[in-house]
Amino acid sequence: MIDRKSLIILLVSATVFAGAWFGIDHLYPPVPRPAMPRPSTNPVAMRSNAPSEAGSNAIETTWTANGPVAMATPAEPEQTIQISNQCLVLHFTSHGGGIKLVELQKYPDAVKRMPGKPAPTNRATMNARALAPIMAVLGGAQLEGDNSYVLSQTDHTVRAEKTLSSGLRVVKEFQILTNYQVTAKIRLENISATPIALPAQRVVIGTANAIGLNEDPLVVGVYWYNGTKLEDLKDDWFVNSSLGGCVPGSPRSEYQGGAGDVVWAAVHSQFFTLATIPATNAPKIIVDKIQLPRGSLNDTSAMTNGFQAALAYPETALDAGKSIERSYTLYAGPKEYDRLAQIGQKLNNNLDLIMGFGGFFGFFSKLLLLSMNGLHAIGIKYALAIIFITIIIKMLFWPLTNASTKSMKRMQELQPQLKAIADKYKDDPNKKNQKTMEFMKEHKVNPLGGCLPMLLQIPVFIGFYYMLRSAIELRGESFLWAVDLSQPDTVAYISGVPLNILPLLMGITMIWQSGLTPASPGMDPSQQKIMRWGLPVMMLFFFYNMSAGLTLYWTVQNILTIVQTKLTKTTNPSGPGTKAGLVALLKKKK
Secondary structure (H helix, E strand, O other), X not given: OOOHHHHHHXXXXXXXXXXXXXXXXXXXXXXXXXXXXXXXXXXXXXXXXXXXXXXXXXXXXXXXXXXXXXOOOOXXXXXXXXXXXXOEEEEEEOEOOEEEEEEXXXXXXXXXXXXXXXXXXXXXXXXXXXXXOEOOEEOOHHHHOOOEOEEEEEOOEEEEEEEOOOOEEEEEEEEEOOOOEEEEEEEEEEOOOOOEEEOOEEEEEEEEOOOOOOOOHHHOEEEEEOOOOEEEEEHHHHXXXXXXXXXXXXXXXXXXXXXXXXXXXXXXXXXXXXXXXXXXXXXXXXXXXXXXXOXXXXXXXXXXXXXXXEEEEOOEEEOOOOEEEEEEEEEEEEOOHHHHHHHHHHHOOOHHHHHOOOHHHHHHHHHHHHHHHHHHHOOOOHHHHHHHHHHHHHHHHHHHHHHHHHHHHHHHHOHHHHHHHHHHOOOOHHHHHHHHHHHHHHOOOOOOOOOHHHHHHHHHHHHHHHHHHHOHHHOOOOEOOEOOOOOOXXXXXXXXXXXXXXXXXXXXXXXXXXXXOOOOOOOOHHHHHHHHHHHHHHHHXXXXXOOHHHHHHHHHHHXXXXXXXXXXXXXXXXXOOOHHHHHHHHHHHO
């Protein structure tokens, strides 16, 4: 039998571990590695159609050991075209014939962090500072040539075209749609009289990097889906360390996956994503960790980390007069569960998995997000919706928590009898456990009763954490002094240290709550002090830089627990824990 003390230690350890898991990356974000050197064993130099001597306008493609990463820079001046609708502004470039930049009309690149300061006016962007535009086709000189395309526009359609000296014509057509969607077609045509050997090709689908100063760079990564399983690639896969980063491994620079089953792939940041859905499953996906050039977001070195994803196609022969056409649907917009679920249902591809709501805890994340959005739909602000959901959860758990409090008090009252049993049978552990269980059964006490509500609330808490971490609905939503529920509620800086009010209130309520909770039977004074002061301080440390929405939930939950504890009737002066009850028990055992 697991005794009460062991259960408390186990729960404290699990809580500390969970807190470290959620919070350590926020407190100590990994320092990005320097730019990875490109292997020189497989160099490929590309020049314009009229090669010239050294020192002229040479055009080079950056390669890894397995293929090209950075697009060759054309010698021709760049031509650009912009098309837009109520959701998007797409910037097309003749250098690579793709989408150079995506602007989101309805979202700023950052949300103000301090009360009284103006909110930023720049739009959120995707694919900024990328090494290649979206839908760039990479594969060497035979496929890219000088990488200079001719752009043309008709209404909401953009066409990019180029013809190589070999007779290969590359034609791309883009059309902007509603609901943050874009269609793209890439056609490779052999207009010559002889077959053309096409090398292996990569179609770049975008580069993931943090958007804005306030986004969490550790969430940046790439998802891809094979129809059954979602693969999630983030910086930790490329760092390749173990035991939470304590044991370093050999860093990785490139990921390859898929076996003809890439249903969709998406580069994403904390709140935005750029997903590519091929009309026919792509053979393979390749993700390269790259170093982006510094831009205006140079206040943190982590912003230079990026992940370029591309769909890979094998080499093939293209007969004279034949062509290959590949079609794609792009989604470039916010991580909104309802919107992604609607598109995913229409295309039958589970696109909503981009939210990261998979697995057991994902069920709670979806339920909580739908509940929060449902309350908001009837006119309730998101902060109040979080409070209402917390109250509802507390009401659902009220009977269990009430029973838990009474069980803990009951166990405390029975401690003298339990100690007497332990002393009487100290030389016979099996007998001691048997008599202890009989005694608890006789007095209708469950040793797990005090811990069950805590265990049941862990999935809800983790579900809340994942939901609030990626819910763009909270981005820019204010509550009292908190100007953005998706970020810490910083109100000032003291010697460079942020002053966050909600985590401090959370810590105070945890200390208050621990003072009202009956001590575990048999726990020595030092352990009681750890439970009273140590755990709240550790949780304050882990939660300090987390989102205001999450700390609001935890603070309200603590306040409700305090109220419930005060309302619960836990005293029983005539119970078996009294002196008379102890004397009766000892007489019975003689």
